[in-house]
Amino acid sequence: MKKSFAKFLTASIFTFGLAGLTTSVGAGSLEDVMKARGLTEKDLLAAAKTYTPTGGRDEFIVFSSGGQSGQVIVYGIPSMRILKYVSVFTPEPWQGYGFDDESKAVLAQGKINGKTINFGDTHHPAISETKGEYDGQYLFINDKANPRMAVVDLKDFETKQIVVNPIMKSEHGGAFVSPNTDYVIEASQYAAPRENGYVPLSQFNEKYRGAVTYWKFNREEGRLDPSKSFSVELPPYSQDLSDFGKGPSDGWSFTNSFCSERYIGGIEKGRPPFEAGCSQKDTDFVHMINWKKAAEVAAAGKVKMINDHPVIMMDTAVAEGILFLIPEPKSPHGMDVSPDGKFFIVAGKLDTHASVYSFEKVIGLINAKDFAGKDPYGIPILDLKKSLHTQVQVGLGPLHTQYDSKECVVYTSIYVDSQVTKWDYCEGKVLDKINIHYNIGHLMSMEGDSVTPQGKYLVSLNKLAIDRFNPVGPLHPQNHQLIDISGDKMQLLYDMPLPLGEPHYAVAIKADKLKPKVRYKVGWNSRTDQKSEYRTRPGREKIVVKDGVTHVYGTLIRSHITPEIIEVEEGTTVSLHFTNVERAEDETHGFAINNVDVNLSAEPGKTVSTTFLADRPGVYPYYCTEFCSALHLEMQGYLLVRPKGMKVENASVSEGQAYAQSDYDKQVKTNVATQEVIDSVVGYIVARNYKDFAPVLALVEDATDQLNFAADSKKKSEDAAGKSDWQNATLWAQQWFQYQVKAADIGLRAKTYLDEHGAKVVQ
Ligand code: RUQ
């Protein structure tokens, strides 16, 4: 195998490089394929609009909530290819999330009253904004089940922070950001007592409350700052979705509600259920809050501290003129402020209308103190008719609305009819309808929450898939349908099954606004965004006992784990710290120890740790879990846990075969031949304008590293040969060869890249 390697390499260059691509004609013509697969011309057009050839990129990147999976799903548009699951509230082994000590610390921030919560019901992702434009820096996502908010850094797509809402027991209306991301809003859902503890439902009207929390975002640190955050107390009206104003409505936030009946259920006692009791009235309330003024009120200390968190109580909010109610039709849902900030649209789940409110009218009523009445808590109520711009009949069960790049054009999801309605909110008329499959919840246009929606595509986030895909048992995937909205008529392009939780909302950003890194600075704790105190450089690996803990400072690189043998006595607390010292793109190493639930993921540059009690004597092989190189299977080692009191045995093991000088000579011959091939690849690369290609530059850098390692092993092998230690001389010569293989592998990748990207000869 080794002998043929040089030949193989030469052959590879020839096939992939010098000979160029041979076009192979597949089975049949386009018509044949259409006929065989039963495709129409419309299907082909849809395929052409979504198909992305190998190596191609998407125009938009979507961040979708993962519902009860507690994750965020990342995919591309128009290809609808899933790119990543970002673990947020839930442990996820591929990313080592909830397995390494660093990410465990993030998850631990999400404990509620000391209890570990291992899932989240993620609902509404929001991308950070600058002047109302998505800036691609951070993503926020809420947890409806356990009122929490998380921050994902889009530099590495990792969860950095989880904050627990101090006064809510349930939430829904988050995350939405103010136009400069000063604040992230989180609104409660099911009313509950503000304090922890028992309060009977008979005191619902007096003691149960809703709230909105404004989480202050510190952009420099990339973290929410609980010490500068505050809440506004609200009536027990089951607050729902929220949105921030912009332009003329900047400084205000809007939160709708349902069950303003304050019904408390009791089906088991023969009372009508919540669904009946919560939909008695014809209207519920939009809560309109002047958050800029509220921030001043909070800063002035006009708050009540509840669970160490400042809350502006309702009477203060009313007295300060920061809280108002506007009626909205029956069991509303959706709250979407227009890109220019002049309107906000609400739809009623049990109504067929979407209601367009005019901010100008609403603020006029507030300034003129023209109120229609007060609610039981003394909050001024505006008149519905006087607040409306228009109402449009859009279909049965309208929910959410998204804005197009074309002025006045919006799309509303119609749950019961399983449709999307395209309409004009300025003129108040329906323009088009399209069927979806089935029961749409949210929908999403490109950069639809920003001040400049991009149009082009719309995604329908359907709650049911029913018959759309090959059956996989009673639990079906969700169905995200891609719709072309560039023309007058909407056109369905693609069905994507999403098999991970129930996505609620999603946001799409222009792909070129995202600038994620491909590697960390070597020795990085990615969760705190700081150098890890456990970072280790190659050659500096060590084992240190400190405060009764055995710390192993190790490194990972193709294809070895250092150290390869770790021996401890039964009952030792072991803390392993591994730094992936690779600089190469995509060279992640995993680290798993068999049978003890230890599993890490170390991306290039990252330092990860795991701490555990070695409480059972035994032999525990460990290995790298990512197929990182030809000798990945050899990326292995042993954890030995010696029974208490037993002496260390320095066993002499018969290590492989005993090599002779002839073995050494043979290996050196192979290496010399391999080096010639590598040189020819290098010659091929440097004869071209490879410096114009960033990925190739990175590959060349990595290959240079590998060749330096090769030189180091070569020297060790020659030193051993000088002492006629043929065993070690041969082993080091083999190691030298391993590095050559890696360098060649990388070189060939660089060469392929140059060929495929039209590099030019520059002699
Ligand atoms: S919700 S299907 Cu949780 Cu946003 Cu409306």
Ligand code: CUA
């Ligand atoms: Cu590292 Cu496999």
